[in-house]
Amino acid sequence: MSGILLADDEPAFQRLTGAWLRGLGHEVRVAGDGDAAKAAFAEKPADLVLLDLAMPPHHDPEAGLALIPAFAPAPVVVMTGHADHALALKAIDAGAWDFLAKPVDPDLLRVVVARAMERARLARELAELKAQAGTAEDMGLAGASAPMQALRELIRRVAPTRLPVLVLGPSGTGKELVARALHEASPRAGKPLVPVHCGAIPAELLESELFGHLKGSFTGAVADRPGLVETAEGGTLFLDEIGEMPAVMQVKLLRFLADGSYQPVGARTPKTADVRIVAATHRDLAARVADGSFREDLFYRLKGVVLRTPPLDERPGDVALLAALFLRRATDAAARFTPEAMRWLASRNWPGNVRELRAAVECASALAPRSATGILVDADDLAFAVGEGSLPNSGAPSAMRPQSLEEELAALERLRIVQALERTGHNHTHTARELGLSRVGLLKKLDRMGLR
Template sequence: MILLADDEPAFQRLTGAWLRGLGHEVEVVGDGDAARAAFAAKPFDLVLLDLAMPPHHDPEAGLALIAAFAPAPVVVMTGHADHALALKAVEAGAWDFLAKPVDPDLLRVVVARALERARLAREVTMLKAQAGGDEDMGLVGASSAMTALRDLIRRVAPTRLPALVLGPSGTGKELVARAIHAMSPRAARPLVPIHCGAVPAELLESELFGHLKGSFTGATGDRPGLIETADGGTLFLDEIGEMPAAMQVKLLRFLADGSYQPVGARAPRMADVRIVAATHRDLAAAVADGSFREDLFYRLKGVVLRTPSLDDRMSDLPLLARMFLRRASEGRGSFAPDALDWLTARNWPGNVRELRAAVECAAALAMPAAAGVIVGAADLAFAVGDVPAAPIHAVFGTLDEEVAALEHRRIVEALARTGHNHTHTARELGLSRVGLLKKMDRMGLR
């Protein structure tokens, strides 16, 4: 998809129609603010950018726009063409520079080359992910949803804007917060997380702002709060939608001017902290029903990032499952042919977190083989408590391997039933305690 940003109606109409005639999908905008908003809303493969657009109509000012469209290639177009401006555009990150009036044949070649570059960049990203690449921010996946999320993180991280991360439970909202911090100028300072729903309301103020000795019963000494700990870094407010109303007022004051007051203190203190908040709740609905302050909502949403559910990125499921299995089996696990079909056919209301738990549990139950463990659909169904709709056929190995697999599974199941009580497990299986422990040592279950 191509974003065409130009304020001349005739150029918009003719160039847009010409590009569509070549088979490209094109979105047209007429000023810099609209171009930024369009690029933030959806992923574009290429940006054709006029430098002299509103509100400044100044090519020099337009150069500052180029960085906003990374990592998409940007082709600059301007009627104020000169060699010095072209060099500045390239230095600012432009991929190419065209002078108006634009020659159609030249534009066709430039567009084709730029789109090919974008395609290759996506392919490299996908190959890195397929190679096991949880190195890329910890946000694994080559789907369009995850690619767009990583691109937005790269643009947001260097700024000072607060960020609001929205998405269902189990979709990696804390990973997004950690990626924003790691790619920001604050990376050398702490990232401090707190779950707003896990701390009792009466203690949350002290946790965030700290307290002085004697400020309440049990306050035997001064204690710094998380805001002081995070000074110069990032404070991650997980499940911000669970924050009590009284604390919302105090957090709003801190967001307004960076001042806060420890419990028992008489004078305010200052801290430079970037706020990244996250929630699975619909905050707009919470504002409407009065359970969340509207002014705090707008303070927090400097930029909004949305983590997709697993249903919205099912193309990433095999990649994620293999990564979780590789970690759980220390690189010595594989899926049977029926396993990935079973995984992709199932709904995952718990999203990536549920998928990870299922794969890790199945890896513990799976059939041992010479090359490691083989996880089948039956192992996965047992791990999540599902009853298969039809019999699932195991992948058969040698007789010794099947006997070992049955023994492994019986021991794991018995351990689970007895709460890992070795004496009770041995009695249930008709073994001596020493015999059970020897088998567990051999199977790596100790």
């Protein structure tokens, strides 16, 4: 059911048109003047606004034009008995989506409402997809593969909860990015996300870093200092490489996880903090529990929900998409891969996972030859970037083999499809519509290109 705000000062028109629209399955609210319409929209935004331009207090169609921006982003269909071409153009310039003259023809109104509702629906979906795609790209969590879709869905479901999360996965797969995505999709998004690398801080300093200390509590403590737990109050504390945490700190962290209390170094009274814990490690924590190097009770406290970041060899179809994304971000010039580069990307194992892929693309784009038409990254550029080849075209002008027309078109087609997939959040129906293809035709191309 779709919501319509009908703003008109004629009771008979309100009654008849409202009843007719409800008969079509729409939820309809009415307002008798401009101020009431703005208040109703502010209280509950509508999917569509049907706006009479000549309403109290001015009864002037020109004055009614000023109301249109108040209903953004909903499409506004203006209605008036003083219809003329100039007024219609002014209404469109003011942000109206369409214009109807009174008396309103019911069949025309049905068509206009249906089109406006479809536009509103698509605008909402597009905004949601852009937000999701933007988040996924910003977090390095882009990918159309089943493992990445499942991971994003789990993040969406787990983020609003208070449960601790343990993120497992090989190095370079984006564990910190998962923590950031969890934080930004949670009610704690307005509060700090505080990362701490448990293996990068000496054991004797980790307690002070986490829980803070008082002046004089140890040599060098010249002033009171809050810890990272206090800094993260109300937000998220990300404990990276939790498997490296010293045994003595595991005990203190366990107490904090149990009741939210902690004691700064040198303090006699405990403090409390409200933070969500997200921990991550590339190690096998279950094995470390078995060999006694990690506390079993802490392990079970941390694993409220376990998320796993898949390595690239479990999502090979995402390599081309990620590479295109990293290439687009690596340079402000037009850039693309040759077909040989795409084959090279797809054939490699990527032991360093997404981190290695990104570094290789950024390095290769800096080395690749530039021309008036942009940057063309070849397989040689990528091979050198990962240390598997010599510097391409060194000491001599570019000797790159010219591409055939068929190769140029294939590379361009692939790039256009990858970019469209990114823009639509990997929605095949919307991507096909944007590219002017049928959905079946798009799926065949994705299969052929290994992008499905």
